[in-house]
Amino acid sequence: xxxxxxxxxxxxxxxxxxxxxxxxxxxxxxxxxxxxxxxxxxxxxxxxxxxxxxxxxxxxxxxxxxxxxxxxxxxxxxxxxxxxxxxxxxxxxxxxxxxxxxxxxxxxxxxxxxxxxxxxxxxxxxxxxxxxxxxxxxxxxxxxxxxxxxxxxxxxxxxxxxxxxxxxxxxxxxxxxxxxxxxxxxxxxxxxxxxxxxxxxxxxxxxxxxxxxxxxxxxxxxxxxxxxxxxxxxxxxxxxxxxxxxxxxxxxxxxxxxxxxxxxxxxxxxxxxxxxxxxxxxxxxxxxxxxxxxxxxxxxxxxxxxxxxxxxxxxxxxxxxxxxxxxxxxxxxxxxxxxxxxxxxxxx
Ligand code: GYE
Numbered sequence: 498x499x500x501x502x503x504x505x506x507x508x509x510x511x512x513x514x515x516x517x518x519x520x521x522x523x524x525x526x527x528x529x530x531x532x533x534x535x536x537x538x539x540x541x542x543x544x545x546x547x548x549x550x551x552x553x554x555x556x557x558x559x560x561x562x563x564x565x566x567x568x569x570x571x572x573x574x575x576x577x578x579x580x581x582x583x584x585x586x587x588x589x590x591x592x593x594x595x596x597x598x599x600x601x602x603x604x605x606x607x608x609x610x611x612x613x614x615x616x617x618x619x620x621x622x623x624x625x626x627x628x629x630x631x632x633x634x635x636x637x638x639x640x641x642x643x644x645x646x647x648x649x650x651x652x653x654x655x656x657x658x659x660x661x662x663x664x665x666x667x668x669x670x671x672x673x674x675x676x677x678x679x680x681x682x683x684x685x686x687x688x689x690x691x692x693x694x695x696x697x698x699x700x701x702x703x704x705x706x707x708x709x710x711x712x713x714x715x716x717x718x719x720x721x722x723x724x725x726x727x728x729x730x731x732x733x734x735x736x737x738x739x740x741x742x743x744x745x746x747x748x749x750x751x752x753x754x755x756x757x758x759x760x761x762x763x764x765x766x767x768x769x770x771x772x773x774x775x776x777x778x779x780x781x782x783x784x785x786x787x788x789x790x791x792x793x794x795x796x797x798x799x800x801x802x803x804x805x806x807x808x809x810x811x812x813x814x815x816x817x818x819x820x821x822x823x824x825x826x827x828x829x830x831x832x833x834x835x836x837x838x839x840x841x842x843x844x845x
Contacts, residue, residue, distance in 0.1 A: 557815040559590035562620070564811055565613035566594060566648075569626040570601040572694075572726045573754040574781040578845030579624070579649065579801035586804030592811075601694070601724070603627055607634050614641045620811040623659075624649040627696040635659055644814045648807055650698035656822070660814065663806055663824040667699050670797045671706020673830050674749050674776045677795035678711060681774040685714025686746030689737050691759065693725040693751040699799075700725075703751050703778065718744065723755040730755035734762035742766075747774040753784035753796065760792045780831050782843050788836035798828040801845060 566583050570576060580596070587594035595613055599605035603626050613621055614637055621638055623645055625631060635658035638645050647662040678688060690707070693700035700722070711717070718741055723730025730750075737745070750756040756777035763773065770791030777784055780798040787793040806824065813820050831839065 557812065559592050559808065559812060562808070562811060562815060563593040563595065563616070563618045564808065565610070565616075565618040565621040567597050567599060567606045567609035567613070567621075567623060569599050569606060569624050571598055572601060572724065573752055573779070574783060574845060575752060575754075575779045575799065575801045576725075578781075579803065581845075582802045582804035583622075583807070584804075586808055590808060592808055599626065601626055603630060607631075610634050610638065614638055614643060617641070618643060619815055621645045622648045622807045622811065623652075625652050625698070626650070626694060628653045628698050628701065629696065632658065644811075646807055646810055646814075648803055649801075651702070652698070661810060661820055661822050661824065663803060663810065664826065665699075665799050665828060666825045667702025668706040668709075670778055670799060670828070671703035671708075672710045673706075673797045674703065674778065674795075675707045675710025677776050677797075677830065678707075678715060678747055678749060678774070681776070681794055682712075682715055682746055685712065685716075687716050687718045687741070687744050688747035688749060689718055689741065689745055690720035690749045691723040691730050691733055691737075691751065691755050692720055693722065693755075695722045695724075697725075700751055707749055715747075723751070723758070725752050725755065727754040727758040731758040731762060734759040735765075738762055738766045738768075745773050747776070750775065750777045752799075753777050753779040753781040753787070756787060756793060757783050760787055760790075763792070780843070781845055782840060785831065785836045785840040785843060788831065788833040789840065791833065794833065796831040798831060800826045800828055 564587065568580055571580070583594060584596065595616070595618060597609040599609060606623070606626060610621060610623065611634065621643055625647060628651060631652045631654045635645055635654050639658055645659040647659050649664040651662060651664070652659070690704065692704055704720070719737060721733045723733050748759055750759055756775060759775065775793045776795045776797070777787070777793050778797045778799055780796050784793060784796040788796060810820050
């Protein structure tokens with residue numbers, strides 16, 4: 498049906514064009530341009546004649562994207578920087594970001610995810626507060642055809658339930674911390690650990706890597722959680738300093754915010770910088786300041802600025818492109834010797 502109608506129409510158009518050209522004055526390159534049908538991308542599509550060619554594939558841009566980011570909380574400077582990275586990147590790229598703050602509660606993150614599934618968002622990026630307990634909601638997202646990128650910490654769920662993980666290698670961070678402690682205590686000693694949120698990929702990985710690497714002559718006297726939160730870490734530090742007075746050679750603290758609380762407790766206990774060796778994680782401005790002041794001897798970097806990478810991957814998913822199943826952030830260890838020089842360059 499289509500072809501029988503199109504043919505006479507085409508013939509008429511051609512006759513009309515021939516007439517117009519015939520009447521027109523000398524054709525200059527400028528006047529010729531508007532007649533060219535493929536001058537703009539938009540006009541090119543509907544005119545595309547060959548009925549046999551596949552229809553033009555939609556290429557999505559950032560402006561088409563609705564991304565769900567059910568943030569886990571606001572417990573640390575790392576987290577604040579992570580949130581800012583997502584919000585700023587979304588604003589820059591024109592991504593519609595659905596952001597929420599679960600206040601460290603997994604059930605809040607799960608409800609936020611369910612709301613996003615209902616809204617039929619394009620992609621969900623999930624920074625899981627703990628590793629376990631995600632199977633059901635991940636399955637729901639999968640059934641709804643919404644890809645989930647796990648961001649920052651890991652999950653224990655089957656890999657078929659999410660498309661990728663973008664974040665740090667937490668075990669490696671723990672190993673780096675262990676190596677630094679070995680260097681700081683070459684003759685061995687006693688150390689204490691204040692860990693992150695119990696059951697979180699970050700705390701589990703860091704604790705594991707640290708234990709794997711620590712020399713046999715170094716003993717972990719005790720380990721308690723501070724939930725990655727300075728307010729919760731402070732009483733833990735105070736209790737440790739009291740209980741193990743005179744026996745502590747080193748501290749491994751799972752993030753800079755909690756390390757700042759430990760420094761406060763050490764000051765109150767009359768300790769001087771360097772009396773107890775301290776290794777922390779993140780590399781926040783606060784961490785750099787503690788190195789400058791002599792309290793922290795090594796700060797293992799953990800980069801929170803994941804917004805651009807996550808959004809790039811989300812767009813690739815929308816366009817059906819292949820993505821990596823695991824993208825680990827390249828990270829270093831910072832030391833006091835150039836901390837003052839680097840502090841002004843720190844973004845978080
Ligand atoms: O080290 C800590 C934050 O999951 C890597 O969470 C993140 C950790 C980070 O609260 O400061």
